[in-house]
Amino acid sequence: MDALMNFGQGIFGGIWPAVWTLIKIVLIVAPLMLGVAYLTYFERKVIGFMQVRIGPNRVGPWGLIQPIADGLKLLLKEIIVPSGSAKGVFIIAPMLAIAPALAAWAVIPFTDSLVLANIDASLLYILAITSMGVYGIILSGWASNSKYAFLGAMRSAAQMVSYEIAMGFALITVLMVAGSLNLVEIVNGQAKGQFADMGLGFLSWNWLPLLPMFLVYLISGTAELNRAPFDIAEGESEIVAGFHVEYSGMAFALFFLAEYANMILVAALTSILFLGGWLSPVGFLPDGIVWMFAKMSFVLLLFLWFRATFPRYRYDLLMRLGWKVFLPLCFFWVIIVGVWMITPLNIWN
Amino acid sequence: MDFSTVVFFFLSAILIFAALRVITARNPVYAALHLMLAFFTTGGIWAMLQAEFLAIALIVVYVGAVMVLFLFVVMMLDINMDRIREGFWNYLPLGALLGLLMVLEMGLVLGSKYFQVPIAEAVVPAGVSNTKEIGALLVTDYVFPFELSAIILLVGMIAAVVLTFRGVKKSKISNPNQQVFVKAKDRMRVLQMPVEKD
Numbered sequence: 046m047d048a049l050m051n052f053g054q055g056i057f058g059g060i061w062p063a064v065w066t067l068i069k070i071v072l073i074v075a076p077l078m079l080g081v082a083y084l085t086y087f088e089r090k091v092i093g094f095m096q097v098r099i100g101p102n103r104v105g106p107w108g109l110i111q112p113i114a115d116g117l118k119l120l121l122k123e124i125i126v127p128s129g130s131a132k133g134v135f136i137i138a139p140m141l142a143i144a145p146a147l148a149a150w151a152v153i154p155f156t157d158s159l160v161l162a163n164i165d166a167s168l169l170y171i172l173a174i175t176s177m178g179v180y181g182i183i184l185s186g187w188a189s190n191s192k193y194a195f196l197g198a199m200r201s202a203a204q205m206v207s208y209e210i211a212m213g214f215a216l217i218t219v220l221m222v223a224g225s226l227n228l229v230e231i232v233n234g235q236a237k238g239q240f241a242d243m244g245l246g247f248l249s250w251n252w253l254p255l256l257p258m259f260l261v262y263l264i265s266g267t268a269e270l271n272r273a274p275f276d277i278a279e280g281e282s283e284i285v286a287g288f289h290v291e292y293s294g295m296a297f298a299l300f301f302l303a304e305y306a307n308m309i310l311v312a313a314l315t316s317i318l319f320l321g322g323w324l325s326p327v328g329f330l331p332d333g334i335v336w337m338f339a340k341m342s343f344v345l346l347l348f349l350w351f352r353a354t355f356p357r358y359r360y361d362l363l364m365r366l367g368w369k370v371f372l373p374l375c376f377f378w379v380i381i382v383g384v385w386m387i388t389p390l391n392i393w394n
Numbered sequence: 395m396d397f398s399t400v401v402f403f404f405l406s407a408i409l410i411f412a413a414l415r416v417i418t419a420r421n422p423v424y425a426a427l428h429l430m431l432a433f434f435t436t437g438g439i440w441a442m443l444q445a446e447f448l449a450i451a452l453i454v455v456y457v458g459a460v461m462v463l464f465l466f467v468v469m470m471l472d473i474n475m476d477r478i479r480e481g482f483w484n485y486l487p488l489g490a491l492l493g494l495l496m497v498l499e500m501g502l503v504l505g506s507k508y509f510q511v512p513i514a515e516a517v518v519p520a521g522v523s524n525t526k527e528i529g530a531l532l533v534t535d536y537v538f539p540f541e542l543s544a545i546i547l548l549v550g551m552i553a554a555v556v557l558t559f560r561g562v563k564k565s566k567i568s569n570p571n572q573q574v575f576v577k578a579k580d581r582m583r584v585l586q587m588p589v590e591k592d
Contacts, residue, residue: 134427165523169450173437176458180430183462187423187469195469202466206459226525365570 069161073150081305082112088349095353122294127190130291134188139292139299142181146306149174153313154229156323156334168216168226171314175269178307179205181300182271182278182288189291197287200360201271201278207367208268214375215262218255218382219318222393232322238392244328250321254392257378259319261371263347266311268367270304272348274355275363282357308348309341316340402442409435422468430461447525 053061086101086108093100101108126132152167154160164170179202186198223231238249252259268275279287289300316322316337323337358366385391412435415428433456440449503509532540 131423134423164446166446166450166525169447169454169525173450173453173458176454179458179462180465183465183469184427187465199466199470202462206462209458361568362570362574365574 073161074147077306080309081302082116084305086112091349092353119294119298124294124296127291129190131188134184138181138185138188139296141184142303143299145174145177146303149310155337157229163229166226167228168220176209186288191291193284193290194288196284197278201288205269207364208265211261211367211371211375212265212269214379215258218258218379219251221382228317232317235321236324246324247326252319257374261375263315267351270307270311273352274358276357277360312341312344315344398442405435405438426465426468430457433457447528
């Protein structure tokens with residue numbers, strides 16, 4: 046590592062820190078994009094098996110090259126700009142969708158040292174950046190000059206703003222027990238506890254003492270991602286494809302990439318906040334990045350499983366769930382955790 | 395000129411451009427978009443002043459929530475530009491007066507001694523978390539103003555609901571609460587029928 050640093054210093058001189066950061070960004074984004082490609086393959090295969098089908102199996106062995114073929118096809122397709130659209134906004138909207146999805150990865154820790162920017166308020170940063178993802182959707186719906194796209198955008202905006210609140214409150218309980226906004230410290234806080242001392246680390250993670258908030262976070266996360274059963278923003282049986290109905294080629298692919306990058310992001314956040322990140326579930330196995338990836342894969346599998354299992358939620362029921370069920374539950378649980386923490390039964394000191 | 399000065403001028407240029415476009419854009423959607431850009435850039439400038447909590451709070455609250463709802467409303471309005479511009483000259487003196495007043499107030503605030511802290515004293519020592527300090531101050535020294543602002547916001551919320559509430563709807567409205575708690579046996583009956591034989 047030192048040799049590499051010296052080598053880089055020798056070639057680039059003063060701008061080496063900037064170049065090194067760029068290299069690290071590429072090292073995060075490139076596997077992420079590959080992960081997105083193979084998540085689509087995984088999704089089609091898994092849902093195929095759940096529905097007793099085979100799934101993609103033509104391109105390459107077991108259809109393994111299918112995502113590459115899909116990507117190439119989208120790259121070569123023409124981007125059609127509708128004649129009545131607001132052209133500038135129409136082009137910018139997909140970029141506004143993908144930029145926050147990638148920017149949020151800057152503070153995600155993979156192990157306690159493997160993180161691009163270990164900043165103090167990383168959880169707040171994540172909240173701020175992910176809350177901007179909704180602009181891509183609203184603007185694409187408005188700029189398309191199409192009723193279906195507009196309806197999809199309106200639905201999605203209302204849904205994302207509603208569920209952001211429940212999600213924020215679920216995060217508040219986590220940062221109450223962790224006493225920190227730093228993601229690395231949140232994970233390290235989950236490494237101690239009575240069960241962790243007994244070698245049963247997975248019972249000390251936040252998911253057990255904060256079980257209702259874990260479920261609220263997971264469900265709100267699904268809603269934030271516009272994934273089934275909360276995919277009313279797309280609702281292909283009602284409004285064709287929702288906000289991206291007028292998009293084709295690479296512009297459409299950007300929305301697709303943003304959605305799947307966000308899925309992986311929410312999976313990573315769920316692993317970090319509730320499932321102990323890179324911590325090993327049992328005492329006799331070492332901690333490591335493998336556990337982080339295993340937990341992320343599990344949460345991703347849950348998202349696919351939801352899609353194959355549940356029918357789409359009706360719009361008014363969706364709003365009711367967010368505002369009338371999750372929000373009061375969150376208020377209540379924040380108070381419970383607060384009281385719990387000042388009693389002698391406090392398990393987080 | 396060091397790097398942070400360059401960044402400051404870059405952000406300031408974008409901020410001034412965006413703010414100008416907010417008041418000159420003809421389409422209200424573009425005005426709202428530029429306002430969003432202005433908030434985002436301001437967040438960047440605040441982050442440069444080491445006020446990272448305020449910067450992130452600005453983006454979470456204004457860019458992430460307020461402007462989304464704003465855009466939501468503006469997009470659905472049917473705006474007739476000619477009608478809006480009709481009263482421009484009538485309103486100009488009043489508007490100019492208000493603008494002047496705001497400039498004066500801003501000048502007084504920014505000229506006060508609280509804003510004249512030399513840079514050397516304003517540096518945050520390493521290891522001090524801005525967010526933690528603000529949190530500690532909010533629940534100790536400033537707990538009453540903090541609670542008071544919460545009550546004012548609550549009153550505003552109730553006022554908004556009261557102003558828009560138009561009485562109970564008499565139309566055939568479905569009650570999702572009842573619908574959610576429906577069981578299969580409330581709606582469905584399984585009948586046993588003997589097989590008919592000739």
